[in-house]
Amino acid sequence: MTSEPKFIFFTGGVSSSLGKGLTASSLGRLLKCRGLRVTMCKLDPYINVDPGTMNPFEHGEVFVTEDGGETDLDLGHYERFIDENLHVNSNATTGKIYSSVIAKERRGDYLGKTVQVIPHVTDEIKERVRRLGTVDVDVVIVEIGGTVGDIEIVPFLEAIRQFRRDVGRERVCYVHLTLVPFLGPSGEQKTKPTQHSVTELRSRGIQPDVIVCRSDRLISEDLKRKISLLCDVPMEAVVSAIDAETIYEIPLVLHEEGLDGYILRLLGFDEATHPADLSGWERLVAQVQSANRPVRIGIIGKYVDLPDAYLSVVEALRHAGFYHGARIEIDWIQAAEVPDLLRNDGLRDLDGLVIPGGFGERGIEGKIAAAGFARTHEVPALGLCLGLQVMVIDAARHLAGLTDANSREFAPTTRHPVIDLMDDQNDVVEKGGTMRLGAYGARLVPGSQVAAAYGTEVVTERHRHRYEVNPSYRSRLEQAGVLCSGMSPDGRLVEFIELPGHPFWVGTQAHPEFKSRPDQPHPLFRELVAAALRRAEGREPRLIDVSTVA
Numbered sequence: 001m002t003s004e005p006k007f008i009f010f011t012g013g014v015s016s017s018l019g020k021g022l023t024a025s026s027l028g029r030l031l032k033c034r035g036l037r038v039t040m041c042k043l044d045p046y047i048n049v050d051p052g053t054m055n056p057f058e059h060g061e062v063f064v065t066e067d068g069g070e071t072d073l074d075l076g077h078y079e080r081f082i083d084e085n086l087h088v089n090s091n092a093t094t095g096k097i098y099s100s101v102i103a104k105e106r107r108g109d110y111l112g113k114t115v116q117v118i119p120h121v122t123d124e125i126k127e128r129v130r131r132l133g134t135v136d137v138d139v140v141i142v143e144i145g146g147t148v149g150d151i152e153i154v155p156f157l158e159a160i161r162q163f164r165r166d167v168g169r170e171r172v173c174y175v176h177l178t179l180v181p182f183l184g185p186s187g188e189q190k191t192k193p194t195q196h197s198v199t200e201l202r203s204r205g206i207q208p209d210v211i212v213c214r215s216d217r218l219i220s221e222d223l224k225r226k227i228s229l230l231c232d233v234p235m236e237a238v239v240s241a242i243d244a245e246t247i248y249e250i251p252l253v254l255h256e257e258g259l260d261g262y263i264l265r266l267l268g269f270d271e272a273t274h275p276a277d278l279s280g281w282e283r284l285v286a287q288v289q290s291a292n293r294p295v296r297i298g299i300i301g302k303y304v305d306l307p308d309a310y311l312s313v314v315e316a317l318r319h320a321g322f323y324h325g326a327r328i329e330i331d332w333i334q335a336a337e338v339p340d341l342l343r344n345d346g347l348r349d350l351d352g353l354v355i356p357g358g359f360g361e362r363g364i365e366g367k368i369a370a371a372g373f374a375r376t377h378e379v380p381a382l383g384l385c386l387g388l389q390v391m392v393i394d395a396a397r398h399l400a401g402l403t404d405a406n407s408r409e410f411a412p413t414t415r416h417p418v419i420d421l422m423d424d425q426n427d428v429v430e431k432g433g434t435m436r437l438g439a440y441g442a443r444l445v446p447g448s449q450v451a452a453a454y455g456t457e458v459v460t461e462r463h464r465h466r467y468e469v470n471p472s473y474r475s476r477l478e479q480a481g482v483l484c485s486g487m488s489p490d491g492r493l494v495e496f497i498e499l500p501g502h503p504f505w506v507g508t509q510a511h512p513e514f515k516s517r518p519d520q521p522h523p524l525f526r527e528l529v530a531a532a533l534r535r536a537e538g539r540e541p542r543l544i545d546v547s548t549v550a
């Protein structure tokens, strides 16, 4: 094995949303299937310092890494495909890069020189990429967000152009993803957008080594020849990436086209010592394709018009579905509409529901009502972060008799702040409150549903929230029948709750969706879907004692 890591840079042309992240992730998986050690990174040209404060309506979910990075949702694809945990530094934006450059300038690190895009910003970008090439990595895959031709992308293209010069040509490869549209009236696939996009890339000094063509149908040999000739890449470097049935089939589509083998050779790896073992991934795809037991899961959210806002939740549900051979049908339910829906029996057909994380007051009463509906109708439900908090509010109001219980996030003057801000010593604070971000451990109660699901009593999950279950209400909640089934290691913070006797009414203060992998579903999602399937298939035992339910 060569000791020096290699770098693959992914750029995109013609249009956004071509699936650059998924293509890069799929290549990552293929290289792992060849025994290489892979890490990935995303460079985003926008000016926000990180996606933490970006509106999910616009930008989709914020993906949280183990070390507490608030990152682009593509990192979720990376982790799910390459099955490696990434880091806060696996994602950098123009904003983050400029922040470090400006901080260095203020510290005097540049010794009074005029600070410029070249070399200071480009050096900062290159340094961040170089740092990812640690001794335990063979290949670093770097995706450049945005599209070639965007104003903001220019410093990134310049940096990756220089990078090849700096580390040596044989250690770098450029992959360009374009769109080859099919024009209905003329019945033809068109290569002109690809040519223009490659011309644009070349005008920045980058000649792509590989061109991946997204298309709704296979690119013919003739068309490949044309792209090869006009864009000056070998025929075998023109790869056709047709729309796949599911995202998990993309690695197989690209392997079929020879993408991984070609890149392996290009980067000087010996193909014979790195044969592709795709058996595990093929098994997964077979599972995906045969998952046909229908099960309907409602997601009660605020951003339901942009499903990308809950991307990891949806993927985690699907992973659980693959495991059980279940086809997950998602019902997107606007939280604010839940009270109306409940009046019209509108949630009755659900087999299970998820109340995902969120911030802000809008729709909160709908989420609380959904938690209550699931509790009283034996509907399997999983609450994630804010989802746990609304379950606690529902239980406090209807089981513990604290009728005006609320979270101080939504009702600052509530008499019963069952959810509240904590300071560093985990005591209630009146104002502020810092975000709890990244992986935290928890101890589970032996014999609880949650402990049974995990199969262990010590777990770690990723967090992203300010508010917590108020410890002073814990005993009242427990007396009312809620089990706090997982606590922080110091025993102060409630990390998991459940309702003994209910088929599955479980909340977690964390975001387990970030840790689910297609071939290793997260235990809580796996058990939610198992319970939902039992309900869907009419095998749900009546476990609940309705006399205890308000």
Ligand code: GLN
Pocket (backbone or CB within 6 Å): 356, 357, 358, 359, 360, 384, 385, 386, 387, 409, 464, 465, 466, 467, 468
């Ligand atoms: N808004 C809640 C808090 O800050 C929940 C956050 C979340 O669901 N990620 O605690």
